[in-house]
Ligand code: SF4
């Protein structure tokens with residue numbers, strides 16, 4: 026199968042997927058307590074609807090967003106609310122969280138399955154909303170909002186993002202390989218919700234087993250008027266970012282400042298599609314998460330299914346601890362993830378991986394001045410000039426970098442990856458954007 030790709034920029038970092046791509050998804054036993062931050066995704070923080078000492082069941086809603094953009098948070102265990110207080114957070118440093126002590130005697134909650142085909146579009150959308158589903162591949166945008174594009178958008182294509190182009194991460198790979206029928210049914214549920222017929226599942230060619238598994242299900246799938254196909258994509262980072270993915274699979278270019286529906290496309294991630302399947306067929310809320318735990322700084326690597334709210338120290342204990350060589354902990358992938366300074370941060374809905382990187386997997390050497398080689402410009406998939414942004418930010422003039430297109434930067438890290446001077450170009454772009462937004466506000 027010839028792979029399609031985006032054209033401008035991109036890089037080929039070492040994949041490191043061999044550490045976990047062969048490991049079946051493993052369920053971690055629930056921890057003694059879970060920490061559920063009230064800010065877990067894009068939009069307003071949720072407001073608690075439970076109080077201290079209140080008993081809750083696995084899957085019960087415990088915090089909601091009433092009027093603003095946001096998503097409901099559900100308890101991931103059966104137990105008692107121990108506290109509502111600030112706790113470490115993977116991105117916000119600290120944030121109010123609901124802490125629930127698990128009842129060790131409580132059995133896991135069971136869900137019954139029903140045929141989603143008997144449900145209307147509105148009922149399906151309602152189930153997605155009530156299940157608190159958010160985009161699991163990125164910033165966690167509420168999925169029920171994404172599945173309600175404005176009628177003027179005239180969406181005609183659904184893209185399922187199975188690229189998983191970040192090094193180390195193998196979660197979506199394992200889901201496509203182990204549960205391909207649920208992914209295909211999930212795609213059809215989304216098609217019905219959107220009222221459209223065409224879905225393309227884009228998968229990088231480094232996952233031939235997943236491509237085969239999906240195609241086998243499609244060959245045997247019951248005939249209907251929906252068209253779902255799998256398209257192999259070249260292995261190139263950031264093949265899975267929305268604009269690059271849409272271009273590779275449809276040839277359509279999302280305009281600057283625009284959204285996928287501006288070119289009649291909706292993109293969903295593979296893990297999100299599985300969550301939509303479970304919400305539509307079982308009314309199961311999103312409170313469990315498959316994530317990759319990898320790197321040479323942890324004793325055992327795994328593709329783990331964990332309860333949302335499990336703190337990293339419990340994950341590390343379960344996997345036998347860290348190695349003496351551990352130098353850096355990252356949530357997400359190494360290109361777009363965030364460095365962690367505490368093992369007390371919890372897994373949130375959008376955590377796709379936790380990397381424990383050893384000394385040979387990370388470069389902590391200090392950065393130098395720009396040598397004007399231009400490699401960052403060549404590597405940027407958005408055609409920006411990261412070197413100029415860096416120079417301006419260092420001079421305290423980050424607010425003047427809009428002319429270099431900095432607001433289009435989606436922090437993919439290609440520029441920093443190729444920079445021979447090790448300049449922190451993503452942080453520079455982040456600072457410039459914050460400065461521009463602050464002054465605009
Ligand atoms: S991080 Fe931003 S500036 Fe750097 S390559 Fe990616 S899009 Fe371009």
Ligand code: SF4
Nearest residue numbers: 395396398399401444
């Ligand atoms: S890659 Fe680094 S050194 Fe080269 S131009 Fe860009 S910022 Fe400067």
